[in-house]
Amino acid sequence: MAHRIPAPLALLALVGIYVALAVAARFAQPADFTPAAASANFENQAQLVGFHAPEETLRPGRGAAVLLHWLALDNPAVDYKVFVHLIDADGRLWAQHDGEPGFFFSPMTRWQAGEVADDTHILEWQGEPPPGRYQLWAGLYDPATGERLAVLGPDGQPAADQVLLMEFTIP
Secondary structure (H helix, E strand, O other), X not given: OOOOOOHHHHHHHHHHXXXXXXXXXXXXXXXXXXXXXXXXXXXXXXXXXXXXXXXXXXXXXXXXXXXXXXXXXXXXXXXXXXXXXXXXXXXOEEEEEEEOXXXXXXXXXXXXXOOEEEEEEEEOXXXXXXXXXXXXXXXXXXXXXXXXXXXXXXXXXXXXXXXXXXXXXXX
């Protein structure tokens, strides 16, 4: 006779796994990362404090892994989505990923001011891009309205609706 786990215990185990993954998606100090632009403050909700995007992964035929490090500046009331776009010099979109931070395990409404959250995005190339210069951009938007959060400039005024992470060349 096989042993069965009572339904309440199974549910409790699943909740425990979810909580463990959510906690693992957050950390007190950022790991090794490239500092982002100091002006990457998204409407005093969150600030992009760093990222990691190994240039060797930003090649056609490979999934490009981009790790973002966010600092909660407030306790957001909206579960904003993150977008990461890879575009060419003409503005053509070659790869993108949109999603909640931390693979949905770290929604922004659970962030506490001062907390740093880890956020990975895997971008898949759309077609075979020609040699040239490319840019990697990131930002936040409200999924209910599609409206992007503004990046505030040093004067506290809206300066853009996304932040340039890096530029690179495909030979």
